[in-house]
Amino acid sequence: MVLFKRKGNKINLTYEGEIFIEEGLKILHQRNELLNRLNESVDSERGKLKLSIPILRGSYLIPAILPLFHEKFPNIDIMLSEGYSAEIEKNVKDGISDLVIFNKPNRKLSLEYEVIHQEEMLLVMHKDHPLAKKGMKIEGLRYPWMDIRLCKNEAFIIQFPYQFTGQMERHVFNQADINPPIMLQTRNIEASIRLASSGYGLTFISESHIKHICCPQTPVFFSIGSPITVTDVIAAYSSKESLSKYAREFIKISKKCLGSNNL
Incomplete structure (x- = not known):
């Protein structure tokens, strides 16, 4: 053969x-x-849970979840794979991981999934940027609102198209029918935010990342969209029937932690 x-x-x-x-x-x-x-x-009092998660989100979500998880399942080993979204999605498809937690891409997934959290995608810029004064206070919004079309000639730092954040960024541009200049593409979200906070271009960030990234100067954040742009954080797996009770409990704790104001 x-x-x-x-x-x-x-x-x-x-x-x-x-x-x-x-x-x-x-x-x-x-x-x-x-x-x-x-x-x-x-x-059986022992087992393994094979988990995949993006590096940045895992840096603060894993320390929040694991102590709670191991309090309930002290003999369950976590086999952790970290990487970028497209890579770790493939881990579940290939049977390397049981479960992946990441932002839902703007396409149909071949995996089954459930939404565990929703968070806002925000525009980021230096506090003294000329457009920073264009933000509007709108009742019910946590951040000032910015018409993204005002940024059509501003240079942006964005992620690559194979990253889900990069896909969402391009979706924002397409929805607003703008094609701003791209000064840098990087896989590193932390670098994007730090550059923007220093006045080197504009970028985007998921709201839950904000408090976990230290910047040389505090940037300003704006809601964008109609009236905001929301992304789904999901737990994805090959099938719900294949999930162990450990995986189901991990998802449950993840929902609790992501919904907490302390994270």
């Missing part, structure tokens, strides 16, 4: 290879489901 075929310098799957990979992943997911069920047996 031939699983791969070479064409020039490229190696592609044959039809049989595609079937092999597809069925192999199914078997891997069935194996994980069986192991999860065995871990939940009455006599």
Whole structure:
């Protein structure tokens, strides 16, 4: 049986290879489901939870969750994978992780998921930027509101298109029908915020990240959209039936922590 075929310098799957990979992943997911069920047996006090989470969100969410989780399940080991959104989504698809927590992308997911938190996406700029005075106070909004179209000629620092934050940033531009100059693309959200706080371009940030990033100068934040732009933080998995009780409890604690004003 031939699983791969070479064409020039490229190696592609044959039809049989595609079937092999597809069925192999199914078997891997069935194996994980069986192991999860065995871990939940009455006599079992040990197990593993394989978790994936973006680096920045994990830096403050994991320390908040793990003490609460291990208080209830002291003998469950957490196998943690950290990376960027597209990478860790693939971990669940490939059976490397049971669960991933990240921002929902602007496309249909091949994974099952549940929303565990909603947060606002904010515009970030230096406090002395000329546009900083254009923010409007609107009842019911936590931050001043800015018409993003005023920024059409401002240079932005944004994430790459394969990052979910980068996808959301481009969606904001498309919705406003603007095409501002991009002075820098970076995978590093912390660097984006620090640069913007120093007066080097404008950028965006998810609200829950704000208190966990130290900036050389305190930037100003603005709501954007109609009247705001909201992103969903989700817990995604291959199927709800395959989730262990440990994974379900982890999701429950994640909801509680993300909904807390202390995080």
